[in-house]
Amino acid sequence: MTIFDSVILGIIEGFTEFLPISSTGHLIVASKFMGIDQTSVTKAYEVIIQFAAILAVVINYKEKFLFLLKSI
Secondary structure: OHHHHHHHHHHHHHHHHHOOOOOOHHHHHHHHHHHOOOOOHHHHHHHHHHHHHHHHHOOOOHHHHHHHHOOO
16 A cells, blocks of 8 residues: 555545444445555555544544533
8 A cells, every 4th residue: 555545545534534324334435446455454544544644533523522521
């Protein structure tokens, strides 16, 4: 996987994370379309960028998450 491939997959993850569609499915389809082999490194990269996207959502909406925790 090249740096260009990584950037393209990151952009796809960023766009599809907030849509009600499977961002994981889009990453798999895009990597097959781009001819990227599914190695352990590629799978680890996909997990890392998905974790980063989820972390960005949590940080962006931290007030709402804290409000939910306080009400419990």
